[in-house]
Amino acid sequence: MINPPASFRWTRRIVLALLAVFTLVPVGVMVSSSLKPLQDVQGPFRWIPSTLTVRPYFDIWKTVPLGKYFINSIIVAGGATVCSVLIAILAAYGVSRYRFRGRRLFTVTVLSTQMFPGILFLLPLFLIFVNIGNSTGVALYGSRGGLILTYLTFSLPFSIWMLVGYFDSIPRDLDEAALVDGCGPVRALVQIIVPAAVPGIVAVAVYAFMTAWGEVLFASVMTNDETRTLAVGLQGYATLNDVYWNQVMAASLVVSVPVVAGFLLLQRYLVAGLTAGAVK
C-alpha cells in the first residue's frame, strides 16, 4: 500500500486491536485460570485470581496420569516426525531431481489423500489393524507403533510438497557437480541437498510434530489405557464428577508449550515454505 490516508490507518488500528482481543482472550483465560485456587473457578467467572497459586501445576500430575500421557505423546509425535521427515526427504528428492513416468500422478495422488475425511478411513483402518493383530500377532491396534504409522502419513503429503519447493530452489549445478565427481545420488542428497535445505526440513519437522501432537480422532479410537496420548488424556479431567477447571487450564498450558514454542520460533520458515509452494 502506498500513502494510506489517516482514515485507513485508524481503521487498521481498531480492526487489528479487536482481532488481537478475540485471539488472545482464550489464551489469557488459560493462563489466569491456571493460577487460580479452586473456589475461583467454581463460582462466577473472575478475570483476576483472588490469590495467585501454582498448586494446579502440581496437582495436574496426580488427578490423571498426565506424565504417562506426556511420554506417550512425545514418543508418538517424535517417532512420527522423524519417520515422516526422512521419507519426505527421499520422495521430494525423487520428485525434484528426476523426470520419470508417473511423477505427476504420484504428486496428485499423495496430495489428494489429504482431502479425504479422517472418519472415512478410521473405521476400515481400525478393522485392518485389529485383523492384522489377530492373524499375525503384530499388535498395531492400541500400540504406539500403529499410531506413529498413521500420523506420519497425515503430515507426509504437505511435507513432500513443501520440500519439493525447497529442493527446486537449490541450484541443480551443486548436486550435479557432485554426481559428476563420482558421488552416488544418495551421497549427493545427504552431503549437498540436505545441508542446503535445513530451514525447509526444520519447518516440515515442526509441522509434522504439531500434526501428530494435536490429533484427536484416531487417538481416541486407536489407543488404550497404556498408550493414551495427551489428546485423549486431557479429556480425563472433564469426565470427573467435579471438573477442576484450574487444573484443566494448567494442563492445557503445559501440553501447549512444546508445540507453541517450536512454532513461534520457526514460523518464518513455514511462511517461506508456503510462499515457495504458492509461487508454483
Added chain:
Amino acid sequence: MRQRLGRLRLTPKGLPYLLLLPALLLELLIHLVPMVVGIAMSFKQLTQFFIRDWSSAPWTGLGNYHLAVDFSAPVGQSLLNSFWVTCAFTILAVGLSWLVGTTAAIMMQDAFRGRGLLRAAFLLPYALPVYAAVITWSFMFQRDTGLVNHVLHDQLHLTSDRPFWLIGDNSFTALVVVSVWRSWPFAFLTLTAGLQNIPRELYEAAAMDGAGVWQQIRRITLPSLRPVNLVLVLVLFLWTFNDFNTPYVLFGKSAPEASDLISIHIYQSSFVTWNFGAGSAMSVLLLLFLLLVTSVYLFTTSRRRGADD
C-alpha cells in the same frame, strides 16, 4: 539443457521409484487400502458380532445405503439434519475465516511498529494443540462459571438469564465462533505468504496514477491473491466440512442436534451402536459429496480462469 538431461539419464532408471517407494507404500497402507476396504464394508451387514472377522459378515447389497438415505426413518432423518447443519456451519465458518484472514493479511502488509509481535499473537490459535484450545473455549462457554456469560449477563446485562452455550441451539453459535477462531490464522498465514509475491512497483504505479487505498486493494491486491485464494478456500472448505476435533472436544461424545457435524454423526453411528456397515455407507456418501463439490469447484474456477486470460 540437453546436456543436463543427458547427464541425468546416467542415473539408474529405477532410482526415482525407489526414492518414492516408502511414501507410496505408507499412503497405500493407511489411506488407499482402507478406503477400498471401507467401500466394501459399506455393502456388508457389519455389526458388533463380526468385528473380529469382518469378512464373514453377510453382504446386504445396498441395504446400508437404503438405511442411510431413507429420510422418513430416524436414521435417515438425523443424517439429513446433520448434513444441513454441516453445510450451514461450513459456509459460515469458511466465509468468516476467509474474511478475517484476508482483512488481517492486507492490514499487516506494510511494516509498522509491533507487527512481528502481533503476527505471532495472531498465529497462536493455529499453533495451540486443538484439544487444549477448544477445552479452554468450553470453559469459557460454561453456563455458571464461564467468561462468556459473565460478560454478556453480569457485566453488559444483555441477557435476562444466563444462556446455555454447549447444549441446545446456542451450541451452533459457539461452534462457529470456536471454528473461526481456530482457522482464520491459517487463512492469514497463507495470504501473508501470497502477498509477499506482489511486486511493490505495482502499488507505486497505481499510486502515481492516483489510486487510493481501496482501489489499490481492489485492483491489485485481491486479483493477485486469486490463485492463492482458489486453493485456500478449497482447503478451508474440506477441513471445516470434515472437522471432528472441534465439536468432539467442545461437546464430548454426544453433540447437540443443532451442531451435529457430519464427522461426529458418523463416528457416533459407528462406535456407539457398533454398526460399522451403516457408518461406512455414510462415509462413502460423504466422500461422493466431497468429490462432487471439489470437481465442480475446480471445473468452474479453471473455466473462469480460462475466460479471464
